[in-house]
């Protein structure tokens with residue numbers, strides 16, 4: 723493949739940061755709001771935002787079904803935060819019937835999983851396939867509750883985040899080891915936002931490599 727064309731779903735959320743990161747990694751990055759734009763891409767990024775709103779906007783822009791179909795057909799995809807929720811097969815949160823995930827990644831995701839005390843936080847974590855730690859920004863992030871057979875775990879929450887972020891013992895438990903980055907074939911997802919970390923495009927570079935590999 724020559725220069726890959728990678729779309730960023732541009733209905734809401736952190737679109738520009740993803741476009742810029744993809745460009746720096748050698749892709750031609752285009753915002754996607756219409757089916758014709760979706761048809762033109764070799765890969766797609768689903769940014770952060772709000773998965774309930776994203777579901778609604780996908781319907782309004784008549785993109786839900788075309789996007790679901792292209793993903794089912796093997797379109798490489800990367801989702802960050804709300805984007806990860808949208809790529810999942812199921813969302814473990816009974817208050818959010820309003821989220822209709824696209825089913826491209828065989829995982830169960832829990833929305834707003836880190837709870838009140840650790841709502842948003844930053845940490846360095848080890849990321850499979852990237853040699854030095856990655857700085858990860860979590861904003862009302864989900865985590866992956868369950869993975870299917872073909873899914874690899876790329877990153878988990880390190881020890882110590884709990885203590886650094888919350889004084890509340892009841893909410894401290896069980897954060898370390900939570901799954902926050904996964905890959906299944908050409909589908910990549912992170913619960914955090916690499917596009918917000920200036921000067922580090924390594925996760926986007928991984929995705930561009932996945933798209934080129936197709």
Ligand SMILES: NC(=O)CC[C@H](N)C(=O)O
Pocket residue numbers: 769770771772773774802803804805807833834861862863864
């Ligand atoms: N930063 C984000 O993308 C937050 C995700 C949001 N909490 C949701 O459930 O969709």
